[in-house]
Amino acid sequence: MTWLQGDIVANGVRLHYHRTGGDGPPVVLAHGITDKGLCWCRTARALESTYDCVMVDARGHGQSEAPADGYGPAVHGADFAGLIQGLALGRPAFVGHSMGAGIGIVVAAQNPESVACLVLEDPPVRAAQTQTAPATDRAEQRARAIADRKSVPVSELMANCARNHPRMDEEEIRHWAESKMEVSPHVAKWHPAGQPDWFDLIGRIRCPILLLTGDPAKGAIVTPETAERLAGLWQDGRVVNFPAAGHCIRYNDFDAFIRVVQPFLDSVLGEGR
Secondary structure (H helix, E strand, O other): OOOEEEEEEEEEEEEEEOOOOOOOOEOOOOOOOOOOOHHHHHHHHOOOOOOEEEHHHHHHHHOOOOOOOOHHHHHHHHHHHHHHHOOOOOEEEEEEEEEHHHHHHHHHOOOOOOOOOEEEEEEOOOOOOOOOOOHHHHHHHHOOOHHHHHOOOOHHHHHHHHHHHOOOHHHHHHHHHHHHHOHHHHHHOOOOOOOHHHHHHHHHHOOEEEEEEEEEEHHHOOHHHHHHHHHOOOOEEEEOOOOOOOOOOHHHHHHHHHHHHHHHHHHHHHHHO
16 A cells, blocks of 8 residues: 655644555654654554554654754654644544654643553653763764764665564665664754653653553663553553563564554544544
């Protein structure tokens, strides 16, 4: 099936998106930092017969506009809230990974009626932040790393990705590698831009939440202690742990990921069909 694509100006920034289309309930898919919307291609193909999946390039990523500033959870949240309104998506499900999960938390907390449910794939929620270098230095280091990776041939990036994530399919790997060529070094400002109180935001969310966690020893961000703390704050949610996965759960174990996510979406969005 051929997917639609287009651009929309949201919160003053042009955002590019791909969309599976159809009459099913909408599902917004928000990627992690340096990825792009099409990094959700495998998930969208699994869901497109039932849902209208909207894969968004966040500002500075993919084919979206890359202004010099505005990289942080609050601004990205306003971007996605504007996109939801601009595309007349009503109350979509919001599925996010890492940075994208943080965006989903902001959108659902600050716009309670705009999200039907929230799937958080290893969000950037830590019990405490410890920094060893000034924020500007960290941003400059990350920007250089992003720029340096653009000099690596896409074929080499794909080979490295395949070695690190042997369970990804070829289409995912290709979009992942292409995203490293397209991303702007400006996105390195995400981290020093200032992180919100994630725990306060989680406590304000009204919709059902599905938190997906991996193994911190394999690179996952959310620890069992943090997950337990979040579960004590939200109004309606549950945690599913993937012990074989690290930070990128769907890349590490897609079959297990979709077996959990699809029934959750069905249980929430199916009530409105």
